[in-house]
Amino acid sequence: MLNKPNQFIRLRKEKLAKIKALGINPYPVKSSRTHYISALLQDREEWIQKAEEVSITGRLTAMRRQGKIGFGDLEDISGKIQLYVAQNLIGEENYELFKLCDPGDFIQATGKTFFTQTGEYSLKCNNIKLLAKNIRPLPAVKEKIVDGKKIRYDEFSDIELRYRKRYLDLLLNPEHRKVFEMRAKIITAIRNFMDYRGYVEVETPILQPLYGGANARPFITHHNTLDMDLYLRIATELYLKRLIVGGFEKVYELGKDFRNEGMDRTHNPEFTMIEFYEAYSDLEGMMDIAEELIKHLALDVIGKDTFFYRHHQVCLSGKWKRASLPDLVSEYMGQDVMNISFEELSAYCKNKGLVIPPGSEKGKLIALIFENFVEETLIQPTFVCDFPKEISPLAKAKPENPFVADRFELFIAGGEFANAFSELNDPLEQRARLEEQAKLRDLGIDEANVVDEDFLEALEYGMPPMGGQGIGIDRLVMLLTENDSIKEVILFPQMKIT
RNA sequence: GGUCCAGUAACUCAGCGGUAGAGUAUCUGCCUUUUAAGCAGAGAGUCGUUGGUUCGAUUCCAACCUGGAUCACCA
Incomplete structure (x- = not known):
């Protein structure tokens, strides 16, 4: 109500200021990625056994915070994985940063993979780095998998918006x-x-x-x-x-x-x-x-x-198939188009409601009939x-x-x-x-x-x-x-x- | 260009003559294995634009803007 453009941007700018106040650069130059997310998604048991520390980068697409722990979904070009972020693992300061993160932010997460209690393969983070802060919330699209099928809620589906803001369409509609x-x-x-x-x-x-x-x-x-x-x-x-x-x-x-x-x-x-x-x-x-x-x-x-x-x-x-245009038109008309006079053909076209452009000769008329009545039948x-x-x-x-x-x-x-x-x-x-x-x-x-x-x-x-x-x-x-x-x-x- | 349909919160939509609602999202609080997380509370809208009718318009009418469908035109 007070500050235009809107409440959301105002609030996120406030978060941005808080992040800066913590001495953190919300738009750092450096990022480092050791693996694509898709790499972690293959041979999951093996990854867990190896217990290798990896760094992944991407956009935070969802957050589910609950007190001193939280979950987030991190997505890069190759795939998506859940992050498990616990204050006692990443430290209080780093957790403060996590609390100031929003869906839409780019972050770098470092940790090892594991299975949560509910069996979700996730990255147990020991560090979070903000790579780029988002100050305009993405449209909230949620999805749920039921019987292997993805159900999407509040899909970003407005056709005009999809074309005008194509980046949102690409981001929110993977298909x-x-x-x-x-x-x-x-x-x-x-x-x-x-x-x-x-x-x-x-x-x-x-x-x-x-x-x-x-x-x-x-x-x-x-x-x-x-x-x-x-x-x-x-x-x-x-x-x-x-x-x-x-x-x-x-x-x-x-x-x-x-x-x-x-x-x-x-x-x-x-x-x-x-x-x-x-x-x-x-x-x-x-x-x-x-x-x-x-x-x-x-x-x-x-x-x-x-x-x-x-x-x-x-x-x-x-x-x-191969066909001859005059043959197709003849077939459509029920008479041999090559043996019809210009005048007859012209009358035929007018009768069919076709507009004959000035300067037209017989060939143009035949083409007109083809375009208007025959083309659509060539499946x-x-x-x-x-x-x-x-x-x-x-x-x-x-x-x-x-x-x-x-x-x-x-x-x-x-x-x-x-x-x-x-x-x-x-x-x-x-x-x-x-x-x-x-x-x-x-x-x-x-x-x-x-x-x-x-x-x-x-x-x-x-x-x-x-x-x-x-x-x-x-x-x-x-x-x-x-x-x-x-x-x-x-x-x-x-x-x-x- | 003609006809029809649509435009209401960031997203998806409901409402329809008495100056606005839902879910999600957001914010606050609680919460250490959640996943459309949950519970409690709060904020958020020039109801596409401009006129008209009316005591009163988001609602009715007109024009316009934007998009879609379709026809016309056009490769």
Whole structure:
């Protein structure tokens, strides 16, 4: 009531002052740990027999004091163990310090392990050292184990708070920390997979004078010294292709892209993507890599092949299906889409309530029908080939059917997981395609590609035939960790300022 | 952007026209093998924000803010 910000912080600051008055530095430089807690938890009988004195460090997560003894739970990255602290063992002065400790403090405990009367394996402390005082109490979460199952009380579960104060979420909800540990393992495994295949990992500019490689609106920023606007990249594609022109044959980049668009369960303004390009490879090669990589991540990193994702049971084992986009759309419509006129198709779309963007031709309409009605039916992994060339400005046309591009997207659980094509390396054709895109921009399609003269010039020097592919990492992690919201797999998702 | 739901103590929630409650957490006291420790006592809230209706609003109404779900848009 008196002192803002709140009573708790005020009280803890008072404790802090008392600790200082005892001549103790609440934030010392030195700490020493002889063992991780997990090490003590193995071969418990042996530890007790050895009676070796150990020092462990970590955060105090609970305290149960009773007079001249007390118990505490100490947790480090590896595990948690109970501390037994008795005044007659650690001495009066040291016990005074213990009384001034709170859950949330970092401490170093020294002693030997033993079993308490109730059979709890614990550290019998002969010394406690404060490593860092907490002055803002952590939310009080308690847990109890019943029949081997952990019941948590007053779980820190407010979704908004979990995202805004992610450190608390990680601290108080171990299963959420686990998601990010899995994410790290997945990303490491992807790098190993690519490196093993002879790909070179590269880093290309995030700040770009022009953006390209995808259909999206960019973020714009400004460089003061150069006095020029720059764009945050929406894709790495055009720079990676320049590297293939430059003589690299296999490159990949795994990093953030930025798209200035709506946010929802599957879109965050900054997200992680891997793109890779391989000279002399083709669509077959790209499908093999996608299938092999994702199966590897599922089986070898996660350890299973079946996932429950977005209300669907998805099995990644077995040879993945392949389908042709026009065939799927024809099947959906009940008539051969290749033999329908633009006018008929247009009427069909309007009848279905689809909004037809200006400048659309037949390919765009077919894609619209696919996106709105067919995608969601592709639950088990499916490579969808033959995307209309019209919506694939950076992909080669298929020789036997120039209406479509030599391109596929991979769909799982109704969502897109990969996008790959035979990269267009005809500089004149590429120029013509980008100029088509420029016309769309003039019609108000903000997401259309811009003409990148430097990229076109690079192509004029010659680029080998190749396969290229992009895989969204966040969505892959969502699938593999069975999370339906992208915010659950991004540590600090974008939130409005409050 | 549309629609629906939510916002009350540090956490999890109840209440709903008469200016607030519980459990946990916190503080004080007792307690040398506890473990969601226990027992006794205490403190703690601009009831998301701003207006309106009313004698009186946390409660009803409106707008706004933040988040979630969903649709639209969008890779």
